[in-house]
Amino acid sequence: MSRIYSAGQYEHNYLPHRLGNWQVWDSEKLQHSTSAKAGQTQQRQDKSFLVDDRGHLLPGVKKVNNSFRTRLSPSDSAPCRWPKPSPVVGSPPAATMGYKGIATSYLPRNHTVVKAVEVKGAGEAKYT
Known part of the structure; x- marks a missing residue:
């Protein structure tokens, strides 16, 4: 079955207030305020x-x-854009083995240890 769409659904996105278009009003029509x-x-x-x-x-x-x-x-001074981390929360919890709370050493951590190997002829050096 086919549906009928009106053209208004496409023109709705191009209305001046949606696009952010604005115009400068005539100076006689502006009301001058005395207080800031x-x-x-x-x-x-x-x-x-x-x-x-x-x-x-x-x-x-x-x-x-x-x-x-x-x-x-x-x-x-500009206002803070991002919330600061709460000192009450602390660090994220350690990886445990499910509900038992047994600490494991094989679950992912926040850092990875990579062992470097020297390859002859390579331009990179092993830093220790």
């Missing part, structure tokens, strides 16, 4: 360009906010 609250966009007093044709910042333009440094955090 965190999380609100403020209109710049300077009307010069900040980026070049490729979207890169022009020389001399200070990068204010990014993913790791926001207006809410101090500008000299």
Whole structure:
């Protein structure tokens, strides 16, 4: 049996808000705010360009906010991106033989010991 798909399912992915397209509004339509609250966009007093044709910042333009440094955090320290390991948890448990809790020496470990052998004519040297 065949199914009928509408074309809207393909066009849905190309809507401007899904692609991240944006437009610059007319300056008369903008409401000017007098207070600078965190999380609100403020209109710049300077009307010069900040980026070049490729979207890169022009020389001399200070990068204010990014993913790791926001207006809410101090500008000299970025917030931690990854959680730090908990000192309470400790190291992973040792390999045991099932529920009996018998320690084994043949189960995989976190490191492998490789014995080096000298081969005549090889460019590598055996380091001990």
